[in-house]
Amino acid sequence: MIRVAIVDDDPLVRTALAAIIGTEPGLHVAGEAGDGVDVPALVRDTSPDVVLMDVRMPNIDGIEATRRISGRGQTGTPRVLVLTTFENDSYVYEALHAGAAGFLLKRAEPELLLTAIRMLATTDALLFPEALRRLVRQQSPPRGSTSQHAKLTARETEVLKALARGLTNAEIGAELFLSTETVKTHVGSILAKLGARDRTQAVIYAYESGLIAVGAPGQ
Known part of the structure; x- marks a missing residue:
């Protein structure tokens, strides 16, 4: 219930x-x-x-x-x-x-x-990812790269971009040929490095910082 x-x-x-x-x-x-x-x-x-x-x-x-x-x-x-x-x-x-x-x-x-x-x-999926992307684009133009996302590994950046598309951990694992537990580990590391409470805040950060192009649908 x-x-x-x-x-x-x-x-x-x-x-x-x-x-x-x-x-x-x-x-x-x-x-x-x-x-x-x-x-x-x-x-x-x-x-x-x-x-x-x-x-x-x-x-x-x-x-x-x-x-x-x-x-x-x-x-x-x-x-x-x-x-x-x-x-x-x-x-x-x-x-x-x-x-x-x-x-x-x-x-x-x-x-x-x-x-x-x-x-x-x-679920662990981002809720309505396209609506979130539009809101960020309307409210806060990208500020350019910052030191926080420079700390992400290439794999973590891939996972973050998948989070922004609304994929679940299991879906990310299937796409990147990783176990769900490995994806969970990457997500935890991403949140810690970005100082984000959850994946919603992490994705907002990724858009605001310019790590993900806020005007690009499907990213």
Whole structure:
């Protein structure tokens, strides 16, 4: 059972999301909150696997709320899916930097929302890689090479580029003729060298630094 927490200051939005999730087999609405200030307690008390996070809320916004629950290396940390009205929202970009694993437009079809929740809870793939690439291109032009990605080995760079395409560890292993465990080792090394919390932040870094061309689809 995938446990989902809903955070949005609009009670109608929370009700609609709860209705979509609550009737879906294998998903359970673990709890709700109307403001970011309540998110740490909500996560502590309900142990969700995924948090659906609004970004614009009256007291503590979704960016800071995401930062507070995305503690690096902590066991049981939920994955945050930002729900946004505008795809090029700078708030969403900041939330991704704060630790959110992905984002989705509020007007998306319910089936896409359910798919996103399941992906975040059960796979290691990057969520909607093309949407992430477009957001980075809109919000932050590449800054050029930096010392951090100079520390990556050639193999690690290959793995990072595969992560940016949304491949799972198993898919990367098949493509590069590596075992899944070896891919996991490379991913861990990439995150450590780039100082990234997860693969989403690593891919954002790769685009921002110019390691991967942000304007090139499919990379």
